[in-house]
Amino acid sequence: MNTEHESMEVDVLFVGGGPAGLAGAIRLMQKAAETGMNLEVAVIEKGAEIGAHSLSGAIMNPIALKELIPDFASQGCPIETTVRDDEFYFLTADRALRVPMTPSYLENQGYAVISLSRFCRWLAEIAEGMGVSILPGFAGKEVLYDPQTSAVIGVRTGDKGVGKDGTPRGNYEPGVDILAKVTVFGEGARGSLTKELTRKLHIQGLMPEVFETGIREVIELPEDHYFTTSFGNDLHFLGYPLGLDIPGGGFIYEMKDNQIALGYLTALSYSDPSLDPYEAFIRFKRHPFVSRIIAGGKVIEQGARTVSVGGWHTMPQLAVDGGLLVGAGAAIHHAPALKGIHTGMKSGMLAAETIHTALELGDFSQKTLGRYPEMLKESWLGRELYEGRNFSAALAKKMPARFIHLAAQYLNAGKGIRDMLPLEADCKTLKPAKGGIPDTLDSKCYDGVLVVDKLTGVYLSKTLHREDQPSHIVVGDPEICITRCYDMYRSPCTRFCPGNVYEIHVDEVTSRRELKLNPSNCLHCKTCDIKDPFGNVTWTCPEGGDGPGYRRG
Amino acid sequence: MNIIVLLKQVPSTETMIQIAGDGRSVKTDDVSWIISPYDEFAVEEALRIKEKQKGGIVTIVSVGGAKAAEAIRTALAMGADKGILVNDPATAGCDGLGIARILSTVVQSLPFDLIIAGQRAVDDENFLVGAAVAEFLKIPFMSLVIQEEIADGKITCHRTIEGGTAVVSSPLPALFTTQRGLNEPRYTSLPGVMKAKKKPLDIKTLTDLGLDPAIAATPLMQVISLKFPEKRKAGKIIDGATLADKAAMLAKVLHEEAKVI
Structure with missing residues (x-):
């Protein structure tokens, strides 16, 4: 299609309405107000509303929030509960052993349990009140570059009203070129534009980014539940079902109104292609200790999202001509503490301060914008990220090397035994499948209320995609899926995808296998784009406004 | 041509509805809100008529809380010209007839040639407001319209009836309600959203309209209980x-x- 794209100019464009982008937009408006600067600032968000695609545990270290909005409590910041105490367990197949000492990184007393969806909606209201244009339902589809200098000059939003076959429908609405002096990418882990940008401009980090896939639920419990009498209301779990060789673990946090957040993360560095992170999550829920806590409950929301956990050495170059990278999309995450909200916010705020300087100087080149990574390095954020620099690489080691590396890092401020402990990209870690179809959980374990299967989970994520649109999951060569990938790994996509987007069908007559995609089920977690061993899957944004509809994500 | 669209903000159709503690209302804390789909058809049809007539003003009128302003903004982003929201806590207990009375009071203060409403709101499914507003205004009413033409001060509507369609006609001003199939609503465009921020949206209370909250908002019908299907x-x-x-x-x-x- 050769379409005319209208263009629209703003001073600063934030791509992605998560905590990093929103904190950045607020900080920028604060600085502009202090200096009497009149700015046009916009935030685009692919979800139907702000928060619709925001998913996290979440325990928030309020350090960045206190800097951004010191009177956050009186401004109505939606905090679920405050962490009273931490409980840290090691799970065997049938027992839970309380670990007597919680690692200092995981001491969360006084921190806030939040729903990231709610929190982001609140931040967006504040930003909007300061004059920021909050534009949910618009997905960034393409980065716009200056043809001469390759400087980032903005983003083209996705077309709407395109049919499955790629032809415009009656209500076709072409995307718009949003041109900005500075474009800030805060798309979250494995952002599609960030991926494109870092590859095109060759600004990837020293090591490949590595990820974990988290599946999380909000469960409503009966009035009288574990947390009404427990000392701790922030529970972390290691061990069963992943064991000690695959990084990952579970959490349960107390929320408001007899609700809890329960989740399980599986590192995508796993090597066994028969592993299914969703089943690991279900096995965790069915562990006797966990089942007792959630007995009588009902799942009211479910979601899945990848987390970029590699940290410091995997961070891309954060500033280019006309563009900045913030938050989880730039691997800005405090891995040992399992936290990315305060780090994302702080990165957005530092980016905003740099942009403010750039606006005063009228220079948006990398030279000026490069102050942002400098400031980041010198701030508490830089110190935190640097200290966790080798954590994920140590976790990726098998036992007992893992504990030795971790213990050394714990004792010498992150340096460990070997600094710059190498990481391997998640798409390279699968080993060939040993047998045929792996064991799966008995479908009878799903009761549809407290333990739900993948498709019920998709329903509970309130995911919706307009059916008549081109697939946003782009499979380069479907032949690879049914030949090389099936032969070697038995189609791991059918397991690692928590939304059942991928199915392999076998024709009854010809016995020919065929890949069937259900892109409407997609939870936008991006696991496929990361873990696919052949780099055959590319995740792109569907029509703006489509995808999950998290309210308590 | 002055066209008025009656619009209601409702919980989005994919929201998981939970009945509130009183047993008579739904929990609204974690609900996402949309324009009732039949009202969206009404907005689209009003815009198409305006485009076809090469002029006119499309005014959106709604009764609801502060949040309902978002639904009106969406209609303005689609291309409507202005909005009026009656936001008065007293209307919370209103029944359909009460809402219709308030809407018709607003409409009476405006010039209008045509009023378009959804056949029903997809939350309370009363199928009432459009007809009642027409009655209060003493103008012709046509329901379940899938096609319309306007010429010489008259509107001709195709209505769906069991097993077929009926073609009916009336002089303007008139009120019709929408049926699925009338049109496919447009997307809100980014420039449209930006323009909508600057379009007028008046917020009014019942007193502003000259209505006595104690009388206007007292329901004749009360919801006793809500139940899920077995x-x-x-x-x-x-x-x-x-x-x-x-x-x-x-x-x-x-x-x-x-x-x-």
């Missing part, structure tokens, strides 16, 4: 080695258990 029982799968076995088993079960043959 859960369907799990089905039964008939097992058997061959098709003939399965058929025999099915016949047996239908005869002995279900007692229908």
Whole structure:
């Protein structure tokens, strides 16, 4: 299609309405107000509303929030509960052993349990009140570059009203070129534009980014539940079902109104292609200790999202001509503490301060914008990220090397035994499948209320995609899926995808296998784009406004 | 041509509805809100008429809380010209007739040639407001419209009826309600959203409209309780080695258990 794209100019464009982008937009408006600067600032968000695609545990270290909005409590910041105490367990197949000492990184007393969806909606209201244009339902589809200098000059939003076959429908609405002096990418882990940008401009980090896939639920419990009498209301779990060789673990946090957040993360560095992170999550829920806590409950929301956990050495170059990278999309995450909200916010705020300087100087080149990574390095954020620099690489080691590396890092401020402990990209870690179809959980374990299967989970994520649109999951060569990938790994996509987007069908007559995609089920977690061993899957944004509809994500 | 669209903000159709503690209302804390889909058809049709007539003003009128302003903004982003929201806490307990009375009071203060409304709101499913507003305004009313033409001060509407369509006509001003199939609503464009921020949206209370909250908002009908449909029982799968076995088993079960043959 050769379409005319209208263009629209703003001073600063934030791509992605998560905590990093929103904190950045607020900080920028604060600085502009202090200096009497009149700015046009916009935030685009692919979800139907702000928060619709925001998913996290979440325990928030309020350090960045206190800097951004010191009177956050009186401004109505939606905090679920405050962490009273931490409980840290090691799970065997049938027992839970309380670990007597919680690692200092995981001491969360006084921190806030939040729903990231709610929190982001609140931040967006504040930003909007300061004059920021909050534009949910618009997905960034393409980065716009200056043809001469390759400087980032903005983003083209996705077309709407395109049919499955790629032809415009009656209500076709072409995307718009949003041109900005500075474009800030805060798309979250494995952002599609960030991926494109870092590859095109060759600004990837020293090591490949590595990820974990988290599946999380909000469960409503009966009035009288574990947390009404427990000392701790922030529970972390290691061990069963992943064991000690695959990084990952579970959490349960107390929320408001007899609700809890329960989740399980599986590192995508796993090597066994028969592993299914969703089943690991279900096995965790069915562990006797966990089942007792959630007995009588009902799942009211479910979601899945990848987390970029590699940290410091995997961070891309954060500033280019006309563009900045913030938050989880730039691997800005405090891995040992399992936290990315305060780090994302702080990165957005530092980016905003740099942009403010750039606006005063009228220079948006990398030279000026490069102050942002400098400031980041010198701030508490830089110190935190640097200290966790080798954590994920140590976790990726098998036992007992893992504990030795971790213990050394714990004792010498992150340096460990070997600094710059190498990481391997998640798409390279699968080993060939040993047998045929792996064991799966008995479908009878799903009761549809407290333990739900993948498709019920998709329903509970309130995911919706307009059916008549081109697939946003782009499979380069479907032949690879049914030949090389099936032969070697038995189609791991059918397991690692928590939304059942991928199915392999076998024709009854010809016995020919065929890949069937259900892109409407997609939870936008991006696991496929990361873990696919052949780099055959590319995740792109569907029509703006489509995808999950998290309210308590 | 002055066109008025009556619009209601409702919980989005994919929201998981939970009944509130009072048993008579739904929990609204974690609900996402949309324009009632039939009202969206109304907005689209108003814009198409305006485009076809090469002029006119499309005014959106709604009754609701502060949040309902977002629904009006969406309609403005689609291309409507201005909005009026009656936001008065007293309207929370209103029934359909009360809402219709308030809407018709607003409309009376405006010039209008045509009013378009959704056939019903997809939350309370009263099928009432459009007809009642027409009655209060003493103008012709046509429901379930899938096609319309305007010419010489008259509107001709195609209405869906059981098994077919009826073609009806009336002088303007008139009010019609929408049926699925009338049109496919447009997307809100990014420039449209930016322009909508600057379009006028008046917020009014009942007193502003000259209505006495104690009278205007007192419902004649009250909701006693809300209930979910009964859960369907799990089905039964008939097992058997061959098709003939399965058929025999099915016949047996239908005869002995279900007692229908």
